[in-house]
Amino acid sequence: MEQRYIATLIILLAIIVFVITWYGIRESRADSMKLLVMQGTAFVEALTEAANSAIESERFFDYLVHKRFSELTVELAQLELTSITNEQLMKTAMDHGLYGLYVYGADSVPVAGGLVRGSMVKPPQYVVDEIMQILANPEDNYVLLLDQGDDPDEMVHYYIEITNNLDRVILIVADALYYVDALSQTQIGYLSQKMGQEKGVEYIIFQSTEGIVFSSRKTPSLLAIESDPFLSEALNSDSVAYRPHVFDDTEVLELVRPFATRGFPFGLLRVGLNLENYNAISRGYDRQMVTLSGTLFILVLVVILYFQTRRKRKEITRQYREIKSISDKIFDEMETGVAAVDSGGVITLANRAFERVFDVSAVTGEKWNKLISVSELSFDTIMTRKESSLEYEFSVGSDSDRKWLLLAVSKMMSESNEPSGLAVVVYDITRLKELEQKAARKERLSEMGNLAAGVAHEIRNPLNTISIAAQRLAGEFAPAENSEEYLAFTKQIRTETKRLNEIITRFLALAHEEKEKAKVTNLAQVVEEFLQLVRYEAESVNIDISAQIDPTLEISVDRDSMKQVLSNLFNNSKEALEGRSGKIAVRGVKKEHEIELRFGDSGHGIKSELREKVFTPFYTSKGTGTGLGLPTVYKIISDFGGDVRVQDSPLGGAEIVINLPS
Numbered sequence: 001m002e003q004r005y006i007a008t009l010i011i012l013l014a015i016i017v018f019v020i021t022w023y024g025i026r027e028s029r030a031d032s033m034k035l036l037v038m039q040g041t042a043f044v045e046a047l048t049e050a051a052n053s054a055i056e057s058e059r060f061f062d063y064l065v066h067k068r069f070s071e072l073t074v075e076l077a078q079l080e081l082t083s084i085t086n087e088q089l090m091k092t093a094m095d096h097g098l099y100g101l102y103v104y105g106a107d108s109v110p111v112a113g114g115l116v117r118g119s120m121v122k123p124p125q126y127v128v129d130e131i132m133q134i135l136a137n138p139e140d141n142y143v144l145l146l147d148q149g150d151d152p153d154e155m156v157h158y159y160i161e162i163t164n165n166l167d168r169v170i171l172i173v174a175d176a177l178y179y180v181d182a183l184s185q186t187q188i189g190y191l192s193q194k195m196g197q198e199k200g201v202e203y204i205i206f207q208s209t210e211g212i213v214f215s216s217r218k219t220p221s222l223l224a225i226e227s228d229p230f231l232s233e234a235l236n237s238d239s240v241a242y243r244p245h246v247f248d249d250t251e252v253l254e255l256v257r258p259f260a261t262r263g264f265p266f267g268l269l270r271v272g273l274n275l276e277n278y279n280a281i282s283r284g285y286d287r288q289m290v291t292l293s294g295t296l297f298i299l300v301l302v303v304i305l306y307f308q309t310r311r312k313r314k315e316i317t318r319q320y321r322e323i324k325s326i327s328d329k330i331f332d333e334m335e336t337g338v339a340a341v342d343s344g345g346v347i348t349l350a351n352r353a354f355e356r357v358f359d360v361s362a363v364t365g366e367k368w369n370k371l372i373s374v375s376e377l378s379f380d381t382i383m384t385r386k387e388s389s390l391e392y393e394f395s396v397g398s399d400s401d402r403k404w405l406l407l408a409v410s411k412m413m414s415e416s417n418e419p420s421g422l423a424v425v426v427y428d429i430t431r432l433k434e435l436e437q438k439a440a441r442k443e444r445l446s447e448m449g450n451l452a453a454g455v456a457h458e459i460r461n462p463l464n465t466i467s468i469a470a471q472r473l474a475g476e477f478a479p480a481e482n483s484e485e486y487l488a489f490t491k492q493i494r495t496e497t498k499r500l501n502e503i504i505t506r507f508l509a510l511a512h513e514e515k516e517k518a519k520v521t522n523l524a525q526v527v528e529e530f531l532q533l534v535r536y537e538a539e540s541v542n543i544d545i546s547a548q549i550d551p552t553l554e555i556s557v558d559r560d561s562m563k564q565v566l567s568n569l570f571n572n573s574k575e576a577l578e579g580r581s582g583k584i585a586v587r588g589v590k591k592e593h594e595i596e597l598r599f600g601d602s603g604h605g606i607k608s609e610l611r612e613k614v615f616t617p618f619y620t621s622k623g624t625g626t627g628l629g630l631p632t633v634y635k636i637i638s639d640f641g642g643d644v645r646v647q648d649s650p651l652g653g654a655e656i657v658i659n660l661p662s
Contacts, residue, residue, distance in 0.1 A: 017293040025286050032278060033253075040255045040273050041240045047204065048257060048269060065144060069159040072096060073170045076103065077163040084112045093173075099156065100173035106166060108132050115173065123171060127158045131169050138162050146176055202252045202274045206259060207231075208267030225268065231256065235268055244275070251275045337426035340412075341368050343419070345379035357405060357428050358396070368422070382409055383419050393429070404433040467497045518556045518640055523588050523595065524549040526559055530566040531586075542581035543574065549588040553595050555660050557640045565636050568629040569599045569656055576603025576653055583651050590662065594642075597658040600649030611646040630656075 076084075076092075084103055093101040093116050102113030102123065108131055115122070130143050145158040157176040162169045205212060209225050225231045234241040234256040245254040252272035259269040337354030341347055345368045355363050358371060368379045374394050375381065382390070389410040397403045406427040414420040474490040527547050538545045555562075566586075573584050582602040589596050606614060615634045633656070634644045642660040649655035 014293075014297040017296055021289040021293040025289055028285050029282050032282060036253055036273065036275075036278055037242050037255070040242065040253060040271065043201075043273075044240050044255045044257050044269065044271050047271065048259060062144060065157065065159070066142065069144075069172050069174070070142070070161065072172065073161045073163070076101075076170050077165075077168070081105065081111060081168055086112045086114050089113045090116050098172060098174045100171075102171040102173075104131055104135075104169040104171065106135065106168065108135055108169075111168070113171070117175075123158065123173065127160070127171065130158075130160055131171065134160055134162050135169060138166055200274050200277065202247060202250060202272035203270070204272075205270040206267055207270060208265040210265060231268060234258070245272065247272050251279065253278070337424075337428075339363070339424040339426075341379065341422040341424060343421050345369060347371070348421075354424075354426060357403075357426050377407065377409075379422075382422060383411070388413075402430075403428065404430045467494055467501075470494045470497070518558055520554050520556055521559050521562065522551075523553040523555050523597065524551045526562050527566065527586055527588070530563050530570075533563075534567070534570050538570075538574075538584070541574065541577075541579070543577065543584060544582070545570075545584040545586075547586040547588075549586070550590060553588055553590060553662075555595055555640075555662065557660065561636045561640075565633050565658075566599070568633050572629050572656075573599070573601035573603060573653070576601055576605075578603070582653075585649075585651060591659075593662060594659050595662045597660070598655055599658070600651050600655035601653040602649070602651040603653035605648065605652070606646055606654040614646060615644070633658075 072092075081103070089101040089103065089112050093099070099117045100113065100115035100123075103111045105111050108128075124147070127145060130145065134140070134143060141164075142159065142161040145160070147156040147158065155176040157172075157174045159172040159174065160169060205222075207222070207225060211224075212222065223231070225235055230241070230243055235258060237258065240255050240257045242253060242255045245252050247254070250272075251274075253275055255271045255273070257269045258266070260266045334351055334353050337357040338349075338351050339347055339354045340349040347363055347366050347368055350363045355361055360371070363371060372378070374392070377392055377394070389408070392407045392409070393404065394407070395402050395404050406429045408425040408427075410423045411419045412421045412423055470490045470493040474487055474494075479486055527549050531545065531547055535545065570584070584599070584601045587598045587600075614630045616631065630644075637644050637658055637660065640660060642658060644659075645657050647655050647657060
């Protein structure tokens with residue numbers, strides 16, 4: 001009961017301190033803002049008076065220039081128009097320190113004149129356009145133009161005035177450098193830029209309803225006055241309005257005052273005072289007050305909770321470390337790949353088995369769609385499926401190093417029963433696929449072998465009878481007429497029965513069990529003996545056949561069966577070259593617990609989608625052939641505990657890869 005009372009008292013004291021602190025902070029900020037507004041208002045009023053003076057000064061400069069040139073035009077207006085000469089005007093220009101002097105008739109055609117100074121050859125076209133304009137509309141009887149050009153040291157005034165009797169227009173070209181220098185020190189733009197450099201002044205802008213008239217600095221895009229309710233209200237006010245404002249990512253106190261003077265449209269004078277110092281001072285005071293109240297609250301709270309939280313923290317930390325250590329070890333030691341994907345399609349968790357399956361490292365943080373290129377398994381596709389889980393079998397990698405994977409994906413649901421990510425389990429079923437393919441292939445070969453054993457004898461007896469009968473017909477019963485055609489028919493019968501007998505012989509080879517005849521044999525010797533048998537045939541069809549076999553390689557096979565394998569592979573490569581010259585390469589190397597024999601050629605190759613079919617009996621992509629060559633090779637090699645596969649050859653065609661136990 002006593003502990004409960006003390007705790008309640010401490011909480012009430014903390015609340016009182018908090019309220020006092022909050023109230024002090026609020027009042028301090030309000031007083032500081034009032035002082036800043038007063039200073040800013042005084043600054044805006046002073047700036048307004050200075051701006052009005054600057055504008056009047058600029059108008060006065062223009063008036064002085066007009067008076068100077070107007071006196072000269074009065075003199076020139078008294079001259080007879082037809083008696084004015086170029087020399088007379090150029091002398092007058094030199095006497096008055098002008099760049100040039102021109103007189104134009106009422107039809108805008110030059111009467112006389114010329115330039116005596118400066119780099120210009122003649123007045124620019126826009127000056128001529130102004131002359132034509134003043135002739136067309138003589139209500140405004142003069143125009144003063146300033147050409148600042150590209151050279152900062154050459155400023156030119158063009159003064160154009162039409163005489164009172166409207167019979168001529170006088171153009172005066174004079175130096176304006178002194179005018180620009182004097183004006184730059186007094187004009188309103190210079191004033192705003194100068195004042196804008198004062199410490200704490202972020203910007204000074206004069207904005208009318210048409211846009212920005214001048215600014216002390218380059219400004220970002222600003223809202224039009226009518227689009228900003230604060231500016232619209234200030235435009236109709238007769239005093240200085242203010243507001244906290246964010247200008248170009250900077251927090252300022254903006255003070256706004258209506259501004260109207262001759263020569264400028266009615267608008268607003270906007271001054272932005274940087275609030276950085278104000279905020280820094282306010283934050284300092286806030287920190288002091290918060291520190292005071294926070295210190296009191298924290299000290300009391302720490303005393304109460306210190307011992308209990310320390311004990312609980314140690315216990316929780318110990319349990320967490322034990323659980324995390326066990327779970328991390330189990331997670332990383334799993335042979336099955338496991339990963340988690342968040343709602344944005346980013347992999348947030350993955351164990352080593354997952355990275356090993358996809359042959360990547362540091363997959364955490366990568367996009368799911370970047371890792372999985374199968375369209376059916378894209379993140380969006382899975383998330384939009386109605387099913388909460390799915391299994392998908394696919395392959396990755398190249399043809400020579402293809403890997404089959406089984407992916408099990410389950411949606412993770414949030415508390416609101418919405419999909420929040422994916423839980424992924426991936427299995428490497430490459431070995432299982434290979435065993436399935438081998439089992440299916442052996443089953444097909446076994447079925448074909450059993451069929452061969454059952455019908456071969458029944459087929460061979462009629463074949464022998466047909467062959468003997470054809471031989472007797474050719475030798476004993478040749479007719480007297482058309483004998484050559486008769487003999488050709490009987491020869492064709494014998495040839496076809498012989499070819500059919502060879503097919504039956506190959507077919508029977510699929511049923512033979514070779515394991516009993518296996519014995520240790522040197523692979524290099526077997527290959528060399530085979531090359532001696534086929535080298536002449538290869539040279540006759542322009543095939544370059546070569547072998548590179550480690551002479552120490554020993555395999556457990558039947559020599560004759562191995563030669564039959566090499567013979568079938570040679571015939572296959574020779575047919576793939578289709579009568580063209582080419583290359584055949586035989587290579588044998590030791591690989592861990594097996595020996596690898598590669599038989600490659602430079603033929604047309606075997607498409608990846610057909611590479612499993614070529615080991616099926618009677619399947620052939622060629623116009624001729626029985627389709628028993630590669631199935632026979634596979635049968636012989638598998639009987640000796642080996643494996644056969646097809647891949648691309650470095651020579652450009654196909655390469656048969658045979659793996660045999662060493």
